[in-house]
Amino acid sequence: MKTNQFVRILIILAAILLIGVMAVFYVIYNWEPEPQNVLEEKVIKVQIDDIELTLENSRVDFLPSGDATTRIIVVGNNDNFTLQTNVSDDRLFIELENKNWFSLLNFNRSYSLQVFVPTTGLTSLSADSENGRIGAKDIKAAELSLQTDNGRISLESVESETIDAETDNGRIELTNMEANMTVHTSNGRIVFTDTSGKLEATTNNGRIQLTTDTLDFPIDFETDNGRIEIQTQTEPTNARIETHVDNGRIDIFGQTSEQVTFGKGDTLIKLDSDNGRIVVE
Numbered sequence: 001m002k003t004n005q006f007v008r009i010l011i012i013l014a015a016i017l018l019i020g021v022m023a024v025f026y027v028i029y030n031w032e033p034e035p036q037n038v039l040e041e042k043v044i045k046v047q048i049d050d051i052e053l054t055l056e057n058s059r060v061d062f063l064p065s066g067d068a069t070t071r072i073i074v075v076g077n078n079d080n081f082t083l084q085t086n087v088s089d090d091r092l093f094i095e096l097e098n099k100n101w102f103s104l105l106n107f108n109r110s111y112s113l114q115v116f117v118p119t120t121g122l123t124s125l126s127a128d129s130e131n132g133r134i135g136a137k138d139i140k141a142a143e144l145s146l147q148t149d150n151g152r153i154s155l156e157s158v159e160s161e162t163i164d165a166e167t168d169n170g171r172i173e174l175t176n177m178e179a180n181m182t183v184h185t186s187n188g189r190i191v192f193t194d195t196s197g198k199l200e201a202t203t204n205n206g207r208i209q210l211t212t213d214t215l216d217f218p219i220d221f222e223t224d225n226g227r228i229e230i231q232t233q234t235e236p237t238n239a240r241i242e243t244h245v246d247n248g249r250i251d252i253f254g255q256t257s258e259q260v261t262f263g264k265g266d267t268l269i270k271l272d273s274d275n276g277r278i279v280v281e
Contacts, residue, residue, distance in 0.1 A: 036075050039111060040083050044070040048092045048118060053127040055096035058113055059151070060127060062136040065116035076111030117141070121159070133170070144179075152188075171206075189226070207276070215239055215280075219269040227276035240265030241280060248277035 048070045053060065058081070065071055072094060074083055086093045096113055112132075117125070121140030129148040136144070140159040147166045155163070156175040163181045165172055171188040174181060180198040183190055190201045192210040200220045201208050207226040210219070215236040221228050227248070235253055241260045243250050252260045271278050 036077060038073060038075055039079050039081075040074045042072045042083070042085055044072070044085070044087065044092060046087060047090055048087070049123045050091040051094065051115070051117065051122060051125045052091065053094040053096075053115065054129075055094075055113060055127075055132065056130040057098045057132060058096055058111060058129070059133045060096075060113040060115060060129065060135070062115050062117055062125065062127075062139050064119050064138050066119055068118050068120060069116075070118060071114075071116040073114040073116070074111055075114060078111045081111055153183075172201075215269060216267060218267055219271070221270070222272040223274070223276060225275045226273065228271050228273050228278045230271075230280040232280070236262045236267065236269075238263035238265065239267040239269055241269045241271065243271045243278050245273045245276070245278055247275045248273060251277070251279045251281065253280060 047068070051070070070092060072083070072085060074081065074096070080098060082097045084095045094115065117139050122142070124143040124145070125141040126145040127134055127147070129151060131150045132148060133151040133154070134146050134148050135154045136158050137156045138158070142161050144158065144160045144163045146153055146164070148170065149167070150169045151167060152170040152173070153165045153167050154173045155165070155177065158177055160177070160179045163174075163177075163179050163183075165174075165181070165183045166185070167188060168186045169188060170185060171191065172183050172185050173191045173193070174183070174195050175193040176195070178196045181195070182200045184202045185206060186203070187205045188203065189206040190203055190208045192199060192201075192212070194211060194213075196212055196217050198218050199210070202222045203224070203226060205225045206223060208221045208223055208228045210221075210230045212230075213233045215230070215232050216239065239262050241252055243252065243258050250256050250258060271280075
């Protein structure tokens with residue numbers, strides 16, 4: 001008798017679970033995002049050399065303005081935010097705050113920030129986000145500092161001398177750039193594509209990848225859990241590749257040695273993985 005009751009309970013629970021799963025899939029396949037509108041816009045016509053941005057629970061994209069002005073635009077369908085700007089000594093301070101945390105539970109309503117920077121470029125640009133992706137494309141900033149607690153960082157065709165990017169949870173992608181770069185993620189992959197300069201990358205959990213034409217610049221890659229992969233068109237002519245791996249194999253242009261020297265070995269390339277293979281090809 002007890003066995004039959006237990007079976008009935010299992011059947012009821014399974015039916016409830018099945019109905020819940022079907023409801024979720026129905027919402028996903030029939031969900032249509034609400035139209036994105038310009039919620040607020042500010043135009044800064046005075047000269048801006050530096051930008052400091054802090055925001056929470058929002059994505060931000062930095063793009064060229066096409067002229068000497070700086071434009072700040074909030075787009076979306078959720079007006080539960082406060083946008084504040086202040087200019088002091090050619091430095092622009094931007095702050096975007098969420099007014100109502102409960103509004104975050106409505107996944108069909110959101111907002112994001114777009115910052116259009118002067119075409120002439122900036123001396124420095126910094127962004128600090130609690131939750132949200134940070135992106136930049138086709139802009140100029142001598143110094144670039146980006147940090148987010150949860151979200152991807154994506155940079156493409158950015159002209160800069162020094163780049164510092166860090167995220168606790170999220171991928172970091174850097175494409176078509178030459179600069180001194182220092183990047184770190186606690187959980188996420190780091191991907192360099194067509195990049196060069198002085199590259200330093202660390203991740204606790206994630207793969208590090210580099211695609212480049214030549215290996216004639218210093219590199220320092222370190223990951224606790226994940227492979228390191230470098231793809232290049234030609235072997236370096238004046239570099240020393242030093243590798244270390246606790247669990248995994250080493251393949252440096254077909255060689256399995258921990259250290260391989262090309263030419264005089266003046267350029268140091270350090271690759272360290274605790275758990276994961278190291279491949280340079």
